[in-house]
């Protein structure tokens with residue numbers, strides 16, 4: 001089912017992936033197995049999530065060939081120095097039971113470690129074969145430009161919070177200039193958007209769920225992939241079942257117009273200065 005890809009800087013990234021933040025132990029294991037059964041071929045995790053072990057077991061128990069699925073992990077922002085970054089990636093691979101991930105991301109920028117050191121360590125991790133592709137997460141547009149200039153290897157993705165309440169036009173513009181995929185995390189606004197009356201009305205017109213309308217809105221934007229999170233089997237299936245309809249241009253615009261100044265939901269103390277849009 002997930003035969004739709006985002007192509008960015010030489011990488012093919014399945015358009016819908018499973019987000020796994022806060023899905024630990026048995027919940028994480030089951031969610032990954034259910035998602036693979038439903039046709040997902042993109043699983044997103046991070047060293048910080050503490051769930052690489054169960055996710056690795058689910059990948060093994062799926063009996064899928066390694067080249068059939070795309071796995072992303074991330075290096076936490078305290079581990080971005082040369083040596084520490086590569087070690088974090090190796091530990092992730094041990095926990096996942098994999099020789100290589102498909103995408104290794106810097107989880108958050110860290111102003112206390114120079115970006116040039118971090119990007120060169122990331123490139124080294126790629127050259128060592130720890131990952132097929134490299135990228136970043138939570139990078140505002142100016143840092144994304146800097147990372148691309150500093151990198152000897154293609155930066156293929158910037159994973160960021162993105163949903164209809166959050167205007168990410170500056171990040172999207174930078175991604176498109178640089179041929180970098182924007183991978184939307186919290187694409188459903190951590191579930192908050194599901195009660196929106198405008199979205200409910202559109203969903204009724206299309207005979208789809210609100211989550212499907214939102215994910216379709218992501219999928220119809222160039223260079224955008226999305227990693228909705230669910231621990232429920234039906235909803236996991238529903239979230240990838242979005243390839244048999246499309247939103248017309250007018251409805252795409254109506255959904256985009258839901259953006260608001262207070263739209264950002266994930267803004268921890270270590271976050272960088274975001275783009276002003």
Ligand code: A2P
Pocket residue numbers: 019185186187188189190191194209211212227228229230231232235236238239
């Ligand atoms: P659940 O795990 O019970 O399905 P986001 O990906 O934006 O962070 O949103 C995740 C939240 O949205 C979770 O609370 C999840 O709950 C809920 N969710 C995910 N998919 C759906 C869906 N198709 N319908 C309703 N709620 C959903």
